[in-house]
Amino acid sequence: MQDNPEPSAQAAGAMGARWLEATLLAGFLVLIVAFVWASFAEVSAFARSGHGRGPYFFPRLVLGVMALLLPFLVLRLVRSTRTLPERAPMIRLGAVIALTALYIAGLERIGFVASSIVYALAIPLLLGRRDLWLLVPVAVVYALVVWLLFERAFLIILPAGSWWS
Amino acid sequence: MDLLILAATQVATPLTLLCIVLGTAFGVMVGVLPGLGSVIGLTMVLPFTFGLPQVPAIALMLGVYCGSVYGGSVTATILNTPGTPQSAATALEGFPMAMRGEASRAIGWVTMSSMIGGLFSVTVLIIVGPALAKFSLMFTPIEYFALGLFALTCIAGVSAGALAKGLMGGALGVLLATIGSDPVTGALRFTFDSFMLTAGIGLIPVVVGLFAFSEMFLRILKLDEPGMDRTTMKVGFSLPPWSEWRSRIGMLVRGSMIGSFVGALPGTGAATASFIAYSEARRTSKRRENFGKGEPDGIVACESANNAVTGSALVPTLSLGIPGDPVTAVMLGALVIQGIAPGPQLFANHMDIVYALFMALILVNFVMFAVGALGASVFTRILRVPEPILIGLIMIISTLGAYGVSGSTFDVWIAFGAGVVGALLRYFAFPVAPIVIGLVLGPMLELSLRQGLILTRGSFLAFLERPIALVLFIITALVLLWPMLRWLRSRRA
Structure with a gap:
């Protein structure tokens, strides 16, 4: 992160934050x-009757x-002094959010174990870690231990994935 | 007596004892890691409770709850970075002690005071809980509505400096709770033609999203910031001698009483209790000139107060079914998943469960002492786990927390949505705790209001004819108007 961002960059950050808010x-x-619109949906006479209201x-x-x-x-928004974070962490955050969405989608497609291994490996890689000798065993062991614990010990069925069925 | 024996046999099983030890140890670990805290710790262990019987599941949750409050103080002492907000005051005296080479002694003060504060609050829970539950048997829906409104005022407590945002969050939570079927007539509403929404929006997926997911997302923005000193300080455990304790017994009792009282009030919590106890200790201590330089009086006051909150915060949760903060809201959600409905009927019909809970809570406090004494040096090593790895692992286990409630990926998507929105809200200083409080209190508030209207034949004025309800309405009004009155008074001054 920059120590002394340019004043124009700061102004742009403040403007961006205000837009986002x-x-x-x-x-x-x-x-x-x-919700107001939906609250005018048709209601049965039974639901409307009585003193308990509809x-x-x-x-x-x-x-x-x-x-x-x-x-x-809205009035407070005018006085807001917040600025947006730097570009690099914002991109990283966007990537992690997208990866999390893919992970959740992957739970149904390829199952908990496979998607968790990929996710547990991809997140640290995305966040700058390159020590695969540590990341791969951590991801594999963690996903398998959690799966074993839930499926075998707690008898909670985790998503198996539609590809394998 | 039979119920006591039944409860004891349920607690004294190897599985329950294992859950107490593991839950407490895990809670301490979560507390040690700055920023995680009790709610995230509870949501992380939540999926494990689904496969457990009632008592071990409760024991696990209680262990995490109490352990996380204690764990935060370890980091506050050795890093000057409170692991949890409730430990912030401990850092004021703990860290200076650690800096002068007395880290082990400081941990000793923290551990012992935490245990005594925790045990004190269990006593409060044992005495007050059943009495309050018995009293609440007189309540009609009107009193429950008044009580629900009063509990909503805790939003003001958790929205310091952002009352309008907090109230908006609370209203959002109540609104989300109305999705699904109407509690009085069963009519479907706000489902937007989605079958999945007919069951409503669950509490746990929203909690997982708002607390665990959003915290991990926001951490990514801070990864480049200069990190805290992942200390290499040697930390052990050294129990202060009785001669040093003797003069601090009063401080200990006062801290425990402050914590127990503050904890029972909605929306206040352990952080408020520990700061009140700290300022009180600073005012009354014979060694007040040493405050800020590592005075054990400050540690004793803070730690006994923040741990005394754990038991007393469960008083309204268990006896009335009304949680005072997000931590007890998650606890309440976990109890409901286990088939236990907190409220007066719990005390009337399931006293064995209540006794088992009391016993588990007592054991948790002793185990917390043992875990702290034996594992202080081990837990501080957790701080060395690289954050990018930790983020991925916490996200996976939190995902299971959302999934496991009903075995549906729809809930995981709800958690994901709540996580993204929660991160955005938190970035713009919207407190997210009111959303959870609104989501928990919403159904009770609506049901009691509409049942009350049926009882009074649609008259709102008749709500004021009930004495208990009237007192609660007046207290609620005073709590809401107090900031305005204070502002007017300060302007006049």
Whole structure:
């Protein structure tokens, strides 16, 4: 990480952070709108009857609270001084998130053991470790021990993968 | 008496004892590693509890819970980097002691005070828990609604400096809890035509995502930062002699009492308790001039207080079914998975389980002492495990935590989504603990409100006619208005 980033880079980082936080708040707005919209779905007469109100009575109260809080968060956004992290760690983070998504998808396709070995090996490689003599045994032993413990000792069936079935 | 014997036979099995030892040792390990803490430790062992009987599963979770609180103090003492937030105050006196070559003695103070604080709080739990459960048998849904609202105020406690963000997180948690079937009529809502959402969103996948996944994601951003000194300091265990203890008994009892009281309040937690105990010790100690230079009084006060939280935090969780913080929320989730429903009925119908839990908690505190005394030097070596390797391994075991609840990869995707969103929220200083608290309290709050409305024939005003509920509503209002009143007072001053 740079010790003294350029002022223009800092300004760009601050602007980027503000945009990202604004996107997050926009996400809250979309969520509120989507749930309010869904709360007008058709409800059976039985569900609407009685003093306990219908199934959407309580969620609408909560959505009301969220809608009231949102402007406060927007006002705070204007005063935000946060900046985005440097480019390299951001790329690394994006890669780890993508790899984790692939790992979860891989659980169903190639099973827990194979996908865990690949994941336990790929993460440290991605994060800069190159000592394969250590990484490979750690990944293989860890995945196998966890699998044995769950499948054999705890009798919890882990995903076997559709390829092997 | 029969129930006591039954509980003892359940605890005295080799499997339960093994779970206590392994859980405590694992908890200490997790606590030693900075940034992980009790919630991540509990989510990591959660998948192991699925295949265990009730009592060993509870023992494992209790071991991790208590061990992680203690483990954080070891790192605070030798690295000046608290392994967990609740150990931050310990570093103020522990680290200066370690720097003058008394690390082993400091660990001795930490270990002994932790055990005594922990045992004190178990006593509080044993006395107060059943009494509170008995009292709560008088509660109707209206009182439960008032209690749920009061418990929600703990969001203010875990959202220091970011109240609006915390409240938004709490509301988000409550909203997520409404997905699935309506608790009163069974009608489906907010499923967006997805069959998988008809069962709702589970607590554990969200906890795994918000705490474990997001922590690992955020760590990646910090990998290039100058790391902490992975110390090569020789650490052992040396128990201070009785002559040094004698003058600190008062400090120990006061710290334990502060921890037990603060722990039972929603949203406060061990970090608050240890800082209150530290400042109280600093104010009242005969050796106050030594504070900041490695004074054992400070360690005794902090450690007895933060460990005294463990038992008392379980008081509302077990007797009312209302967790005060994310740690007890995960504990509650684990108990429910085991088929144990915390609340007054647990004390009324399953006293053997309650006694077994008390016994396990007592044993955990003794084992914690033994683990600390014998393994202090071993646990500090865990700090030398390279972080890139650790991140991958923690992600895998956490994935199993999300998967194992219902054996569905859909839950793992929920955890993944919660992890990405959680990392984003945490980066922008949104506290994520309120989401978990909202998710736990949401269903209880909705059910009690709507049942209460049925009882009062739709009248909200009738809620105020119940004395216990009225008192709880007033306390809730005072807690919510207190920051505003304080602000007004400071402006006037």
